[in-house]
Amino acid sequence: MASELTETGFFDRRAENVARDLLGVTLGFCGVGGVIVETEAYHRDDPASHSYRGQTPRNAAMFGPAGRAYVYRSYGMHWCLNMVCQPGSAVLIRALAPTLGLEVMRARRGGLADRLLCSGPGRLAAALGVTGAEDGADIMQPPFRLEPRPREPDIVAGARIGITKAVDELLRFGVRGSPHLSKPFR
Numbered sequence: 001m002a003s004e005l006t007e008t009g010f011f012d013r014r015a016e017n018v019a020r021d022l023l024g025v026t027l028g029f030c031g032v033g034g035v036i037v038e039t040e041a042y043h044r045d046d047p048a049s050h051s052y053r054g055q056t057p058r059n060a061a062m063f064g065p066a067g068r069a070y071v072y073r074s075y076g077m078h079w080c081l082n083m084v085c086q087p088g089s090a091v092l093i094r095a096l097a098p099t100l101g102l103e104v105m106r107a108r109r110g111g112l113a114d115r116l117l118c119s120g121p122g123r124l125a126a127a128l129g130v131t132g133a134e135d136g137a138d139i140m141q142p143p144f145r146l147e148p149r150p151r152e153p154d155i156v157a158g159a160r161i162g163i164t165k166a167v168d169e170l171l172r173f174g175v176r177g178s179p180h181l182s183k184p185f186r
Helices: 015-024 101-106 121-128
Strands: 027-031 033-040 069-074 078-084 088-101 143-148 155-158 170-176
Touching: 015 033, 015 088, 015 101, 033 121, 069 121, 078 121, 088 101, 088 121, 088 170, 101 121
Parallel strands: none
Antiparallel strands: 027 033, 027 143, 033 088, 033 170, 069 078, 078 088, 155 170
16 A cells, blocks of 8 residues: 555555554655654544544535545644545544654754654644645645555554544554554553
């Protein structure tokens, strides 16, 4: 699948498959970024998904073309970056191992330890400089950059974080043992 990373077909699949296949991929944005180490999948018939009740102005990107960014504000404070898959589904990028533009990300995050720079979706978007302006943007075009993973990482699955519906679904994926995860897997 890595060779198809820059093709729309990579994203035009079930969110769970895309979420797993994004682990180990390098994500860049405006010269900063790192290796994706944690994701969560959300699909149209998922009561925890923003698309569950249908299209609204806020979630319109989720119903657009695959391979687009869906960026929303969480709790009115933090931007969160998702990648749109099949209509009404997306993958939340929860954590990166920062590797590109560390000085810029450190300055944006006010002195957090490198391990915490991109640990959690709000921190990740802040470190990258992603805002609502990127909602609907093509993930495969600048200022975004995706690089295929060199090999498939050791992947672990678990329950998603910070939701109250469909809490038992194992739709959170991570690179086993990564110190950059937003929360350890059980």
